[in-house]
Amino acid sequence: MLLDTASLYFRAYFGVPDSVRAPDGTPVNAVRGLLDFIARLVQDHRPDDLVACMDADWRPHWRVELIPTYKAHRVAEEIPEGSDVEEVPDTLSPQVPVIEAVLDALGIARAGVAGYEADDVIGTLTGRATGPVDIVTGDRDLFQLVDDARGVRVLYPVKGVGTHQTVDEAWLRGKYGVDGRGYADLALLRGDPSDGLPGVPGIGEKTAAKLLSDHGDLDGIMAAVGNPAAKLTPSQRKRLHEARDYIAVAPKVVRVASDVPLPGFTPELPRAPRDPAALDALAERWGLGGSLQRLLATLGT
Template identity: 35%
Template structure:
């Protein structure tokens, strides 16, 4: 029965930290400690996180992180995410700081060199979804490809406490395709935020229509001669980039990462958390853990 299942919340740490940093930094308010350490990203991360923990009542929580900008994707395509600027200097010390705060809650921090947080999330979601309900907390639409039986995605919207929840039963009705088809969609249209092009001249509208009609890139390639001439030419001319873009878009779900659920139970020692908040002079957060 459903109520016997655990709810495992997988947190996309970088998505929350970046979002929290930029949501507060636009006013030039970096919330520094008396020693000059910026804490605005950490503060807002915790507000997002504690709101989600209250709303979704997880039994277990795991936080996943990128481990630097070099990954197997940048090896495949050196322009991958090359359009991203360096993180602001006020954010840099907060990368380690937030992990210390997550530690204070006794939540596992998971990351693997050469892979992105998404790949760790995908792997842990697949490992745990047959016997548990998995909820992924993120602001990143790429993760929607992981929606499946036992895996829901909560996309954070503007402000705090606003979420758009995606689950398998209603996904196709809302998005016009199945979660796993997102990889092929992005293979065709590319992704400007991750800086890979897909097939030159094929935008979202055409890509969506092709996937809806044929189901997958493999089926499109099998029926290439039945497509309009212009589309045929574009795909033939950019076949290598099509394959590469699909590879870049796909979240890996078979990494050698695991996390024992015994180590991820959502319960914390209030005194340890309060003393961490006080150390960082984040006294406004203390009342949120009462």
């Protein structure tokens, strides 16, 4: 089980009231919400291994060089030029180091690499996996990794993590008309305002799916642009031709990396805390209460 950790703690932050606080009054709603999420996921799915994948770089420079608008609207205002500081709620940022410390004390593996997003870590670990993989994320970008033959599916939270959409190839075809491999091509053609991806003007989701159905993949579509006999309308041919520069670089931006240089770590889900003393201190300092106890009980069984 691979967790898109930021996606989950954002969801926890907005789903758990900020009246959930540490003894000193500091909000810990994201911390406690994430612990409850992990407890529920472990209880429901019983993974052998679990990795909390982290955004060491939420907006990698190599992606921005290719598409300057990539996540540009999320950059916090009034920061030094050239800096990429993500705009997040004031009371969430201080909770992230607490989350990391608690996961470390529990012995739950964390993986993040400078210059890469959590999506890239997930893509690399999925490629290395020798058995089935459940990816837990609220980010549709990771639908591109769905692969029935390898047992790779996405658990997409609908309400908390107890109610989720299980995304496999049948669901993708029913929803988007593509499989996992085709989803990245559909996304870059359609565009995604939440990631600052412009897409191809005039090519929406349904048109993108039809083009992929007719021509197989992005390469097939672009080959058709240069073939007067190919099945394209004049407006489609014109729009795709005018978007050649974008289409040339977009795949590297949209597709998750599969070659992240990950450090060594043990992904096995712990049955007991790795550092009980540190965990006790964190529990007292931050008032982790029932959320931590529920997770410990779940891990123990």
